[in-house]
Amino acid sequence: MTSRIRVAVVDDHPLFREGVTRSLSEIEGFEIVAEGSSKDDATGIAQSLGPDVMLMDISMPGGGLEAIPAILEVAPSQKIIMLTVSEDGDDVTTALDRGATGYVLKGVGASALAEVIRTVASGERYVAPTLSAKLLSTKGPAQPGKSGLVATLTPREKEVLHLVAAGMSNKHVAIELDLQEKTVKHHMTQIMTKLGVANRTEAAMVLRDAREL
Structure with missing residues (x-):
């Protein structure tokens, strides 16, 4: 039996967070180990639970981009996927430069998000294709x-x-x-x-x- 991917979801919008949590819980191979809503929550979860992958918003108390180095300081191997509405190229490059392993837009469907999480959990980086194209065209x-x-x-x-x-x-x-x-x-x-x-x-x-x- 293949082990499940342990996921944490950090977003300060409860309805969105609950939706992501419920959707992933219904897909075989995933286990939601924690939820949070701020930079401090994300850092604490990474340090105490060490999920395989952390989904994290940019716009939340403490700041998602600011949370990345703080998380990696206490959990250097933590894989982080930014799940956000921001399509700003500077946000994408900053997130990747600071150590995020994925960048996905919130419009993504549950099955596509699950595939991204599997990709990142396996050791690859992932950037939404539309954002990759935008970065390359700039x-x-x-x-x-x-x-x-x-x-x-x-x-x-x-x-x-x-x-x-x-x-x-x-x-x-x-x-x-x-x-x-x-x-x-x-x-x-x-x-x-x-x-x-x-x-x-x-x-x-x-x-x-x-x-x-």
Whole structure:
């Protein structure tokens, strides 16, 4: 029997929080271990219960973005998914830079949210595809020297990177390319190493810059 993913939900809107909790509880493979409504709640839950994944809003007492480093200080391995209405690019990049492992908009359905949680629990990062596309379409400062590194990737690595940049998870890239998911994970590790980046979003941005040269 596969162990259940232990989830905490931190949001200061009781009706929304209860809805998420109820929806996930009805999906096989999930266990809600705690609920909270503030930065202090989130930090306490991470420290005392260590859920596999924490869902957390940005707009709550103490601030969701401010809560990320506080949580990681007491629980360095805590996986955090921001579940929010904010589509602001600065919020997305700040959340990821501070250590969030996922960023999802509140309009997501229960089954899709469950898949995101599984993705993050397995060790991957996830950003909603619409937000990934928005980040990539926003012209930011190019990373000197890194755009040319795309040429060092193998043809298969380039295929993987293009699909990741389109917002696909490792699982869906594996299906698209008829590969094992662990093979895709290996390719992503190699890609990030070659490009000198820390996460999938940064890798996608390097690809964007390369396309604009």
